[in-house]
Amino acid sequence: MEPRRLKNFINGQWVESKAHRWLEVRNPATDEVIALCPETTPDEIDRTVRIAQEAFWSWRTTPPPRRAKFLFDFHEKLQKHQDEIARLIVDENGKTLADARGEIIRAMEYVEHACAGPELLKGSHAEDVGTGVDTMYIREPLGAFVFLPPFNFPAMIALYFVWALAAGDTAIVKSSRLCPMTITRIIEIAEECGFPRGVLNLLHGSGSGVGEALVTHPGTAGVSFVGSSKVGERVYKTAIHHNKRAQCQGGAKNHVLIAEDAIIDEVMQNVVDSCFGHVGERCFAVSNVLAVEKIYEKVKEKFLDLSKKLVLGYGMDKGVTLGPVVSKEALNEILKEADQGIKDGAKLLLDGRNAKVDKYPKGYFLGPTVLEAEPEMRLFQLEVFGPVRCLKKVKDLAEGVQIINQSPYGHTANIYTENGGWAREFARLVDVGQVGINIGTPAPIAYFPVGGRKISMYGDIRGRANEAIDFYTDKKVIISRWHSSFQGTAKTLDDGFAMKYSKK
CATH class of the missing domain: 3.40.309.10 (Aldehyde Dehydrogenase; Chain A, domain 2)
Structure with missing residues (x-):
């Protein structure tokens, strides 16, 4: 049987890459080549980022309950394909079917938690912080986020992107070059849910090539990475050097x-x-x-x-x-x-x-x-x-x-x-x-954060559960005062908020 040539998912369409280099995906139990994934070209990477940027504002202004409905539908469809996905994991990763099924169960819980986006995205409001002055913060999504999942949990960790979508960001997932078939099938299922074009994208290729290009691209807002500490440190330093948000989970002992x-x-x-x-x-x-x-x-x-x-x-x-x-x-x-x-x-x-x-x-x-x-x-x-x-x-x-x-x-x-x-x-x-x-x-x-300390974690905000909403949004503070009043003249700023005090 000829190995499957994997396509990228860009702007709501499956696209054959013009790559000159194709990476083998092998079944670890048989050493058989079961798929080929492209080393996505720089032009394809640039196009994908621009599309994710263009899709951002419309998705950002989509009401959170409507975004959550897409995720509910996604969860329902994933449930119907759990065993199929588990078998893909076994074939390209090597773990047992029981372990793969356990991974899918936890992955589904990620989607369940992200469906609570409308509740998690609530801001905060304080009245009369000064005379007639109110202060609030709102959570604003930031743009196109990059996801660099590892080979060892090709379904579960790849699904970190659901929190970004719930928050109103767009997502570009770069598959693990060793285990790209699982996330490809997951994105095929997501396609059935009718997410707007450009909101969710998938690229294949190496971390040093495609991954780094996405992290350094001026059009991406941040990156979520899970992998070794050595690579995690490199991704984190590269990202912050390019003024990106970065949440990089490293290795462990x-x-x-x-x-x-x-x-x-x-x-x-x-x-x-x-x-x-x-x-x-x-x-x-x-x-x-x-x-x-x-x-x-x-x-x-x-x-x-x-x-x-x-x-x-x-x-x-x-x-x-x-x-x-x-x-x-x-x-x-x-x-x-x-x-x-x-x-x-x-x-x-x-x-x-x-x-x-x-x-x-x-x-x-x-x-x-x-x-x-x-x-x-x-x-x-x-x-x-x-x-x-x-x-x-x-x-x-x-x-x-x-x-x-x-x-x-x-x-x-x-x-x-x-x-x-x-x-x-x-x-x-x-x-x-x-x-x-x-x-x-x-x-x-799934509804608790996960991460480590020392070289097991680079970054101070974890990219899962409630902390994911902190990572994929920014708190914008809005301070307001109105000069109109239907019960007399509005009071002046004669207190500490105006940083001046009247003498008595």
């Missing part, structure tokens, strides 16, 4: 700390799922498992036993619990880091480096790989985006917190304990954006 009173037989499956769910390719994945010395050996034994039970294979096949990593390049990078960790002195406890799946000999498979490592080691500190995990024995909870806070990342930290005081203190002490208590993957529900 998350820790779980298991206290001596944790119910080991109950929690360890959750720990393992948190380490290896979605093939370990998610910012909420647990990378380092810390356990206090009193229970460390039991934790290690249970962790290794459960990890060995994971079943490698193609995510569509029954019984598979761990799919391939996204690309051959990703596999080689992960293997290199694991090998370096062993050279640095990490003790190999479970080796998945030579994993084979007979039915899919060309797949990018890596079994659970577990090592005992020390905090100063590169493997312990660096984000490894795949199923390679570290174990570490700590003296007590205080040492565990110290190790967590030494990390350059600040995304998520988790504790397993039945002691409320310990949990409360842990939550207050760890320098991260999210904390899990007896939950290994504390990914907030």
Whole structure:
């Protein structure tokens, strides 16, 4: 079967790119080329931005309830295609069908929250801040926003654009070059809803080429990015240098700390799922498992036993619990880091480096790989985006917190304990954006913000939930006073608002 040549969606139409370079999209389980996406040309990028700009004012002045009706319709249509989208995710990303379905459920919740736009866009008003003076602020959308989603959640994070549309902005989504088919199908579904032309656009291509061109284009207002910390920092600095708004979520090296009173037989499956769910390719994945010395050996034994039970294979096949990593390049990078960790002195406890799946000999498979490592080691500190995990024995909870806070990342930290005081203190002490208590993957529900600290986040406004409305709008303050009165003459500004005071 010939691989599908993906088209761009510009001004309400699917357009074949005039690109000279086409990027392969491969099924990670089979190594089969399943699609080709264009490296969109500079002229096509410029045209798309201009179209999004031209569509902005009409969409901005569309009443928020009417904008919300488009999103309600979009949500209804997405529901009908959930399983189809989940299968696309499996084919181009590699995660299991169960994980893909979980992604779609959370993605749908994003749309649900954005449907509340009319409520979220309310401003504020204060009467008589001075004599006869009223002050209010209104939320104004800003223009065309750029969305740079990652490969690991090609549906969920790509749908960040729904908050921009709810706010009255227009959107240009640049697909992940590794997983562009999912968002292409989502935009096809959005097209059925009748969004005005130019309000929602999709371009394909590389981040360094198409993504950077969109961020630096004078016609875009801002960018929302999710990806590695290295690229996130670059996107953020590029955006603010060009006077754009930027919200860039970076990588993570998350820790779980298991206290001596944790119910080991109950929690360890959750720990393992948190380490290896979605093939370990998610910012909420647990990378380092810390356990206090009193229970460390039991934790290690249970962790290794459960990890060995994971079943490698193609995510569509029954019984598979761990799919391939996204690309051959990703596999080689992960293997290199694991090998370096062993050279640095990490003790190999479970080796998945030579994993084979007979039915899919060309797949990018890596079994659970577990090592005992020390905090100063590169493997312990660096984000490894795949199923390679570290174990570490700590003296007590205080040492565990110290190790967590030494990390350059600040995304998520988790504790397993039945002691409320310990949990409360842990939550207050760890320098991260999210904390899990007896939950290994504390990914907030759609109507809560998500983000990190330190190099896990660039920007101070998160691009999701209520904070998304802050990001995609600006508060314009309007101060007013009227000189007419039907009960006498309007009073003068004789108080502090006029910054002068009359002497008595």
